[in-house]
Amino acid sequence: PDSGGVVLTGRLSVEAQPWLADHVVLGRILLPGAVLVELALAAGEAVDCATLEELTLATPLMLSERGGVQVRVIVGPRTAERRTVTVYSRPEGTRQDWATHATGFLTETVAETAPAGLDEQWPPVGAETLSVEAAYEVFRERGYGYGPVFRGLRAAWRRGEELFAEVALPEEASDEAGRFGLHPALLDATMHAAILNDSTDPGHEDDGGGTVIPFAWNDVSLHAVGAAAVRVRIATAEDGGMDIRVADVTGAPVLTVGSMVGRPVSTEQLGAVPGETGALYGITWVPDTGKSGADARWIPWNEVADAAGAVPDVVVLDCGAADAPGASDGSVGVPVGVRSVLDRVLGVVQEWLA
Known part of the structure; x- marks a missing residue:
């Protein structure tokens, strides 16, 4: 109240919004950039700012x-x-610091509403058809694990530097379209023709086949809500990003994006899921650098205490077999056997260190 600002709160989860699980990048469930755009546009609507600048x-x-x-x-x-x-976000049920996911500006200025070429003859005159039959198998090779809701690319064409596409939500998700300005899965799919073009056009200089996610959106305006199927035109913006125009199946404007610039992303950059600490223990293979060589000595556990001379760099301990009462068939019960070996190794380590 004292600043004139507004705070909007909510919750996101795969359990509450199952379709989010269909957006997997490099093996992780990644919140689509289109959801961040949807949240920002919804916030803009709350303060009468029509454009996400x-x-x-x-x-x-x-x-x-x-x-x-x-x-x-x-x-x-x-x-x-x-x-x-x-x-911002943070894992629910914690007092962790809030993570900042996106920053930007909202403005009252209304963007251009005419999506060039989408209200004319369709498919576009002189456009070359791009096969979309195996598109999502190609995308998987580039790190995009799209599930059913995000597999919206139905047809695609190329005309010079322009790309055109038909995109639609699957039937099971189309009923939810009215809950959004533009369903994030549909907005995400409007860019799939560009990924397909980069992947299949040998003359196209892309990022080298890597995984690219949206990094910066500019001049985004929503003109109509609730679309479940759209036409798309993608051209090159002045800053080198994608100029995206979206219309409904009649050619009426739905959304304009002045520029969307992507950036390559790696598994390391994605990092861990906030709130997930991972396994307490894990197996790590450590390569033998050759340091052991002749210095390595096999020492039975019961001879460790009697080992004499200089301590070598590497000592290999044979832990022996499990020695514990087992099942009626003579086999050693797994928990009991594991404990017996661990107890033995602990004793050896303590004695060796002493």
Whole structure:
């Protein structure tokens, strides 16, 4: 109240929004950049700002198969018809610091509404058909594990530097389209023709076949809500990003994106899912660097205490077999056998260190 800003709160989880599990990048459930855009546009609607002037990814948001994240979208006070917008999250049930996922600006300016060429003859005159039959198998090789809801690419064409596509939600998700400005799975799929073009056009200079995610969105305006099937035109923006125009099946404008710039992402950059500590123990293979060589000595556990001379760099201990009462067939029960070996090794380690 004292600043004129607005705070919008919510919750995201795979359990509550199962379709989010269909967006997998490099083996992790990654919140689509299209969801961040949807959240920012919804915040803009709450403060009468029709255009998302800019939204830049700060940190990817990974989701776990269980549990959820608290979300806050904070809109700053109006300054010269412009407001800041920031998207935060943290694992629910914790007091961890809030992570910043996207920052940007909202403005009252309304963007151009005419999606060039989408209200004319369709498919576009002079456009070359691109095969989409194996598109999602190709995408998987590039690190995109799209599930059914995100497999919206139905047809694609190329005309010079322009790309055109037909994109639709599957039947099971189309009923939810009215709950969004533009369903994030549908917005995400509007860019799949570009991935297909990069993957199949040998003359196209792309990022080298890597995995690219949206990094910066500019001049995003929503003109109609609730679309379940759309036409798309993608051209090159002045900054080198993708100029995206989206219309419904009649050619009426739905969404315009002045520019969407992507950036390559790696598994290391995605990191761990917030709130997931992972396994307490794990197996790590350590390569033999050759240091052991002739210095390595096999020492039976019962001879360790009698080992004399200089301590070598490497000592290999034969732990022996499990020695514990077992089942009626003479086999050693697994828990009891494991404990017996661990007890023995612990004794040997303590004696050796002493």
